[in-house]
Amino acid sequence: MTEEHRYSAVIVGAGPVGCALATLLRGQGIEVDLLERTSASGPVGSGHSFNLTLTSRGLSALPHEVRRRLYHQGAVLTKRIIHHRDGAVSTQPYGTADTHHLLSIPRNVLQDLLRDQAVRAGARIHYERECVEVDAARAAVTVRSGDGHRARFQGDLLIGCDGANSAVRDAIAASAPTHMRVTRRSIAHGHAEITMDYADADPSGLHLWPRGDHFLQAQPNREQTFTTSLFKPMAGRDRRSHFRGLDSADAVRDYCSTEFPDVFDRMTQVGSGLMARLPTRLRTVDCAPYHHARVVLVGDAAHTVVPFYGQGVNCSFEDAATLAALLEKFRLTDESEVGAVTELVAREYSDVRVRAGHALAELSLDNLRELSAHVDDSAFLARRSLERRLHQEHPELYTPLYQLVAFTSVPYNEARHMYRETNAVLDKLCAGRDLHREREQIIGEFARAREGWLSLSGTAT
Incomplete structure (x- = not known):
């Protein structure tokens, strides 16, 4: 009987998507090394984030045990709760069945849970390993540690899960510019978190204050707190821009008291707080294809979308499940076939996911108009x-x-x-x-x- 060859994978990026993919691959017996740029105790990603919203699309891509743990940590939302300018409040259900709900969960909670699950599954996580060079033909990556030491990791497949600023994607685009097209766009809107005491509000829905080209959003958390964010056009194009028309603490207070009078008294020190916390500009990154030789891109590394459909992480988990299913489909019986088969897996993955990723980018931009104005x-x-x-x-x-x-x-x-x-x-x-x-x-x-x-x-x- 021919012995089956076990794949090995190197994943760059140990954020939620990288850890979810590692868990799926370990379930197939695939050896997995995760390389993370930050330290074990440091935040993974930018640190500027609203809650992530999972729906059945993304949840169904994860193992049952992961889904069970997520529901213990997240808040189930069944509707939008709209706060109108005249003080009226209305609700809009997300769907027509019990399964039509969102699961709101803070990014750091999702990160910790999925990282723990990946380690339990047997994935090896190497911290303070910054990607500096990619060898697509050999599915290898050179990383630099905090002390400057360089090391090389190689597998049957190299997977870039390193987010919107993906070093893996940029290395491929630089070395094979005729193969991979990368497009970056910034939109007028940015977002910033606002501290708001809203613990007595209805925790079963996503609260929205639509105000034309801008809106306030409050997402419930499990422990009866809310993560509140303002989405609004920014004044300039540089990274240190403020929101348009909000260039002082007094301007911020006047704006919030006028636009959101029903909750203004709950916004603790909103003027000084928002001036000290510059908004993050929203942007999109898309590329095509999502692979080169034996390297594939998963999640935000392949498709960074604006958050207005709440589907970015769901699409990323679908990426992970699609790639895992293809590796399960194309099992190896001869080690000499590794290169050809993994390149086939990469091509098929890209063929399936590029169209979906580009469509989601368009849908997400379209939904900005709905959240800002149409829901009112x-x-x-x-x-x-x-x-x-x-x-x-x-x-x-x-x-x-x-x-x-x-x-x-x-x-x-x-x-x-x-x-x-x-x-x-x-x-x-x-x-x-x-x-x-x-x-x-x-x-x-x-x-x-x-x-x-x-x-x-x-x-x-």
Whole structure:
């Protein structure tokens, strides 16, 4: 009987995604070395972060034990809670089923849990190892330790999980510029955390204060605290810019008291606090393909998206599960085949994930308009109410875009295409009509139109 060759993998970056991938690979018996630039006691990543929101799409990519532990640490959110300018409060459910919820969890909590899980699974984590050179053909990386010493790690596959500022991605782009295209863009908006005492608020929803081109967001935590962030256009293009119009502590206080009067008295020292904590500019990074030779990029290293759909980490966990599944699919029986097979795995992974990553980047930018203004618009809310009702009555014919994106495993690019196709029909039926009084009539017309189209499609095939 031919003995199966066991893969080995070197992962650059021991953040949440790198550790999740390491756990999945160890479940297949793959030897895993994780190389992390920071120290064991230091923060992994930039340290500037709002809570991460997991949905069933990302959670389903993780092992059952990891999901169980995450639910013990996170807060389940079933709705948006909208705080309107006039002081009114309304709610918008995320979906139509119990599984249609978000799991809000602070980045550091997610990091600690997944790192612990990776170590339990047998992954080796090497701290203070900065990537300085990549050998894509040999799946090898040279790292520099804190004392300047250099070492080389080599596996059957090299995986870049080192975030938006990926050294692995940049090394590939520099050495093979005709193979990998990398595009970086900054958007006008930045974000900063605001200290706000909001412990007595409803912990079952994501609180939003939409105000045109800016909004305040409060995310519940497990221990009845909230992580509160302001998203707003910035004044300049340099890294030390402040929010537009907020160039002094007095300006910050005036702004918050005017825009968010219902919670202003809960914002402890908001003027001095926000001036001392410069906002972080939001940006996107995308590349194509997500591989070169025996190197693949996973998570933010491949696709850094703005956070307005809350799907960045979910997409990254899908990346990890896709790569793990391909390594399971293409098992080795001959060590001499390692190079050819791992390059095949890298190509297939890239073919599947590039389209999904690019679609999510577009969806995330589109959702900024919804969070900033549309969730406070009566016409928008009437349309969303109709869509939810339509899905409840005819789930086989129509699924709202948010549910397709957050609560299914349909690839992001396919979800976007499906929604555009069905929404074009609904747009025509809704044009110029009262969506409250004529809702049931519109739903009936849509069902007849879609059933007729599906019948013709079935006949044609």
